[in-house]
Amino acid sequence: MDIGQKIRDLRIQKNLTQEELGERTDLTKGYISQLEHDQSSPSMETFFDILNVLGQTPAQFFTENKNQQLVYAVADQTEYEDEERGYQLRWLVPESNENEMEPVHITFKAGGEFKTFEPSPAETFIYVVSGRVTLQLGNETYLAKRGETIYFHATQQHRIVNAARGQSVILLVATASYL
Structure with a gap:
């Protein structure tokens, strides 16, 4: 050492x-x-x-941390599906809510929407893998399509809604305990 x-x-x-x-x-x-x-x-x-x-x-x-896991297989990930709101959430890193960043993969069904979040000090990054989504941030609405990104400070009430006719998929990374 x-x-x-x-x-x-x-x-x-x-x-x-x-x-x-x-x-x-x-x-x-x-x-x-x-x-x-x-x-x-x-x-x-x-x-x-x-x-x-x-x-x-x-x-x-x-104490040497030689066994620190850096690569996470699909089997390490946890999924949650909200049928009522029309989305499936997959936590990509186990116990990521204890870290500074929390990466998740979200698949929206047609008409799907993520829950509304209250203002917080979190920073949020969204990459649109497929489809289109809107971010409703305070009184403003922002649209992003496949290949585009959204980055914002969550200082206002906000939510993410599928804006495509079919399925949309996003990768979302948030700081603090966002989800």
Whole structure:
């Protein structure tokens, strides 16, 4: 394990500069740089202070996540069908609602529509795989057809409706707990 690289990776994940990490641990920016480049080794006390700022326990820091799943097969995906509203939703990544992004595949039947969402801080990206859909965002309506994308901040009430005579399919990726 490259301890310096792991400290650097965690610092970047926490969106801290070397200077900010140094200030929070009473260390200099130069010393943090030396640690990250394996040019120096911290005392146990200093190491624990750094881990505390980075939100890690020693056990978490030294646990290797070699079994992290990066590829998800169709068998890993979960489907939900809403017959009344005319759509089928497929979560592409298990437990994605615990992540910062939640990708889903939605198939609309003719006349199908997704539920109405209240305003939120989420950002949403939609790629129209086939057909046509409209986004009703506040008092405005936006149309996108196959191959086009929609990107918006969900700061107003909104919903997605199939605008094609037949089936439409979209890939939707939202931040936060959108769905």
